[in-house]
Amino acid sequence: MTYLYNDPVQFADECIDGFVAANSTFVRKVHGGVVRASRTPTGQVAVVIGGGSGHYPAFAGLVGPGLAHGAAMGNLFASPSAQQIYRVAKAAAGGAGVLFTYGNYAGDVLNFDQAQARLIAEGIPCRTVVVTDDISSASEPESHKRRGVAGDLAVFRAAAYAAERGDDLNAVWTLANRANEHTRSFGVAFSGCTLPGASAPLFTVPEGRMAVGMGIHGEPGISEQDLPTAHGLAELLVEGLVHARPATLDSSAGARVGVILNGLGAVKYEELFVTYGSVSTLLTAQGMEIVDPEVGELVTSFQMAGVSLTLFWLDAELEEAWKSPAYTPAYRKGLVNRQDVDRDLITIVDVVEDAILPSSAASRASGVIVLDSIRAIKNMIDTNVEELGRLDSVAGxxxxxxGMQRGASAALLAAEDAAAHEAGAGSILSKAGDAWADRAGGTSGALWGLALNAVAAEVGDVAAPTATVLASGVTAALAAIARFGKAQLGDKTMVDVLSPVAIALTESAEHGLTARDSWKSAALIAAEAADATSQLLPKIGRARPHMEKSLGSPDPGAVSLALAIDAIAAVMNSQQKVSQ
Structure with a gap:
């Protein structure tokens, strides 16, 4: 369990505040993360990393000379929002572009891609290397679907090395991408982790057994077996990685490799050293030469008891990167010029929010219904938060x-503030969507932000929305989610609810039904569609590697969306009665 916390919802934010207070020599706080205390030199590519909180020293602990220029950090085990990533990258950028690199998780990809698109639109060049080192999460032919785990460090080091020596953005991308192609990781877990405030771990492992192929967010392993000796575990990990060596390498014999033996949070250093003794012997017997091994906690998962092994197959240039100096709060190697830490200290200037647009009286009146709907969604989520978490833990x-609770709470505060400043319905929806995405983070936060903003664009601030306008808005939301989230009908996501709802609303509007009656009918369809996802297998997202476990259980994102649609229907119905 997690012993020390205040409000679990505020844990990640308070963690960042405390980290910055303890490491002010190295970092400055930006909304949603940290950047180096010293300004990125003009003409140097900025390497920006990130992911969910709860994995220290990843990601904030790896910011400093020789490593990242900035780290965007989301809530616990949830991607940072696009807004957070954008702000961190803007603060870190030194005029030569930004290289994003992070683990391959749906929420991270979605949010980093949105931030990258915004930066490019502003004239800041960006490229991305997604880390895919976890051999347990997908087969070699589908290696692009693999998760990023402790191999992140190898890729981050290569990117930072190229940036520090003055390479341009394309060259930094090339070396980081090659590092990813040369990196493989394999891990096991002996117990699950428990998030702050939670009463039970995300998953459990029977005593005397271990989960093989665990994920750093608490994703259960792909199989279980009896707990071996330290030497037996070393044999399992080494054998698995040697067989998974990069296809571009003819043989592991004679290879020079960087090695990371990573503890997930509860395995003590002494146990890691015992295990590494066997790892070293086994790799040497395979004809490999170990270069600067790392043994310790590099990517953790609260108090999860587990271990992962990473092999980083080196060429001459990658070896230089792996051995190069670095000086960060949690990772230090070689000698770094102290001036690189103290030079040209940065001043953080936050992004100014857009002003409220003018609106008509009719739109402001509709904004009252929008505000009540967001409040109803927030109350519904508060009521169902534990059940939604339980559904997500089946295979995620x-x-x-x-995450939904954080997003909806932030959306309501933003909507109330917008309404108090006489915003129209569209602006209230847009402000709520931005706040939802920013506070919730992760995949669902980004998708709800996209959806609310798509509806907002159709609703506008001029006229009261009709049934036709609402149908167009939901259809636009579906298109945005499908485009950015890359989900299709049948993938077991919120698309499986939103698609039939969009069709139903469009048909109802075409038949002349009122907005209230259209939405009431759509709510019934949404509930049925959400329930039907229990018979689907997930095709994308974190649940994909454990798809069989989710059969018979509905998708949590589909369920929460259907409940939200029903909550809106209730508000619209009550408003109709009041007007009568």
């Missing part, structure tokens, strides 16, 4: 409920 990491 169990954070959907708390």
């Amino acid at each position: 990491d169990g954070d959907h409920g708390i």
Whole structure:
């Protein structure tokens, strides 16, 4: 369990505040993360990393000379929002572009891609290397679907090395991408982790057994077996990685490799050293030469008891990167010029929010219904937060409920503030969507932000929305989610609810039904569609590697969306009665 916390919802934010207070020599706080205390030199590519909180020293602990220029950090086990990533990258950028690199998780990809698109639109060049080192999460032919785990460090080091020596953005991308192609990781877990405030771990492992192929967000392993000796575990990990060596290498014999033996949070250093003794012997017997091994906690998962092994197959240039100096709060190697830490200290200037647009009286009146609907969604999520988390834990990491709760709470505050400043319906929806995405983070936060903003664009601030306008808005939301989230009908996502709802609303509007009656009918369809996802297998997202476990259980994102649609229907119905 997690012993020390205040409000679990505020844990990640308070963690960042405390980290910055303890490491002010190295970092400055930006909304949603940290950047180096010293300004990125003009003409140097900025390497920006990130992911969910809860994995220290990843990601904030790896910011400093020789490593990252900035780290965007989301809520616990949830991707940072696009807004957070954008702000960190803007603060870190030194005029030569930004290289994003992070683990391959749906929420991270979605949010980093949105931030990258915004930066490019502003004239800041960006490229991305997604880390895919976890051999347990997909087969070699589908290696692009693999997760990023402790191999992140190898890729981050290569990117930072190229940036520090003055390479341009394309060259930094090339070396980081090659590092990713040369990196493989394999891990096991002996117990699950428990998030702050939670009463039970995200998953459990029977005593005397271990989960093989665990994920750093609490994703359960792909199989279980009896707990071996330290030497037996070393044999399992080494054998698995040697067989998974990069296809571009003819043989592991004679290879020079960087090695990371990573503890997930509860395995003590002494146990890691015992295990590494066997790892070293086995790799040497395979004809490999170990270069600057790392043994310790590099990517953790609260108090999860587990271990992962990473092999980084080196060529001459990658070896230089692996051995190069670095000086960060949690990772230090070689000698770094102290001036690189103290030079040209940065001043953080936050992004100014857009002003409220003018609106008509009719739109402001509709804004009251929008505000009541967002409040109803927030109340519904508060009521169902534990059940949504339980559904998500079947094959995911169990954070959907708390993520939705954070998002809806932030959306309501933003909507109330917008309404108090006489915003129209469209602006209230847009402000709520931005706040939802920014606070919730992760995949669902980004998708809800996209959806609300798509509806907002159709609703506008001029006229009261009709049934036709609402149908167009939901259809636009579906298109945005499908485009950015890359989900299709049948993938077991919120698209499986939103698609039939969009069709139903469009048909109802064409038949002349009122907005209230259209939405009431759509709510019934949404509930049926959400329930039907229990018979689907997930094709994308964190649940994909454990798809069989989710059969018979509905998708949590589909369920929460259907409940939200029903909550809106209730508000619209009550408003109709009041007007009568």
